[in-house]
Amino acid sequence: MQTPLELAFKDIEPSEDIKALVAEKVAHLETFFDGITSCHVYIRAPHQSQRKGNLYEVTIELRVPGDELVVRRDQDDTAEHQHLKVAVRDAFAAMAQELKRWKAQIKGDVKTHGGPLQGKVVEIHHDEGYGQIIATDHRLIYFHKNSVVDGNFEDLQPRDTVELVVKTGESEIGPQASTVRPISSLQYDPHPKRSGQ
Structure with missing residues (x-):
């Protein structure tokens, strides 16, 4: 990446485990596309859900040439998202799909060049x-x-x-x-x- 990963925690104590997991997941995204310019990850424990306790919210903002891809995982109130590692894993899985979709879209624009x-x-x-x-x-x-x-x-x-x-x-x-x-x-x-x- 052109700029280092930015990771922010809100209403939650930063964890070395989670930092390592996020870095590993970002490196995995770069195996799909090595032109990622920056990645911002925001992790927070938002509101208390009356049904399921505290649900983690994970937002990933990925900049690629000429575009920005954003995934936010909080709406689906999944019970598993009480576990931060699962919430992180699911958010990055969704971003991997976004990145693949974006790459497929631009593929039509990536041409072999006859000239310089x-x-x-x-x-x-x-x-x-x-x-x-x-x-x-x-x-x-x-x-x-x-x-x-x-x-x-x-x-x-x-x-x-x-x-x-x-x-x-x-x-x-x-x-x-x-x-x-x-x-x-x-x-x-x-x-x-x-x-x-």
Whole structure:
């Protein structure tokens, strides 16, 4: 993930067991899709249910390129959710289904490229000499100012369109561009044709 997992407990004592379980479940989600940018998990013991005692509420907010997936487990008043580990397990199982559904939806947009990979600058830090690009294959790609060719890093702005070449083998910070070339928006094709069409 681009940013570390954020886990918050409300009306409940933080537990090392639960922290470890959540970290394990997040790692499992990354086996379905390795482009998750952030994950926020909120765990709370809300109201007292007159029928079943204290029910835990687990909310997961997962950011993926261009979207946010949210699962909230509290409405179904399941008796098992009196057990926090079960509530966490069920919430992550639901998120895994959401993630698979989202991935299937975008699959139609992930095309094989006849030409160079393109993308748009989503983040630029002129003072620190780096930025990030969301590519047409939905990956978030890091780039350093030294990778910019046929243009000036200082001139790049968010939403600018670029062609890029991604290094083979991921760095510690994820996919990284070896070359970034600014192009005009008229040349930008967010939906390249599939090969063979």
